[in-house]
Amino acid sequence: QNVVQHIRFNGPLFRFLAAVATPEVAARIAVGLGLLAAAWARWKLPVDHAAAWAWPMAIAIAFAPVVYPWYLLYLTPFLLVPATLPLIAWTCSILVTYLVWEAARNGGRWVVPPAALVVEYGIVLAAAGVLVWWLRRQPATPAAVSESPG
DSSP states (O other): OHHHHHOOBSOHHHHHHHHHSOHHHHHHHHHHHHHHHHHHHHHHSOTTOHHHHHHHHHHHHHTSSBOOGGGGGGGGGGTTSGGGHHHHHHHHHGGGGGHHHHHHHTTOOSSOOHHHHHHHHHHHHHHHHHHHHHHHHSOOOHHHHHHSOO
16 A cells, blocks of 8 residues: 555656546556456467467556566566567666666665656657557458458
């Protein structure tokens, strides 16, 4: 409860939701979105598909109040398929948050600078854009063609 109420680090999505609602609601949304992603993945993806495991965890982490770089280590066994490209980018781009440790050693505040957040999450958004572009360029599978209306 203390973390949900008071501790924040590199969690811009949680910070936004907590400002709009309450920290408790933001925490429930984080867990709920992770569970919804897991339900969707179970419905749409094979149980052994790497993205079916990576995305639910990543979504729950992305909406958490605290997102330390080592939290993303839980994703690394699943970063084997193109569908996880934004998560691969995030596991690299989150390293800019280590600027906080250096700043704190020199008397700075324990806050991720806004420019570091832009770099960290901007790289993730760019990777998501590349993934969407790549997926749109892929030929339709025979199953998708036979299921399409018309």
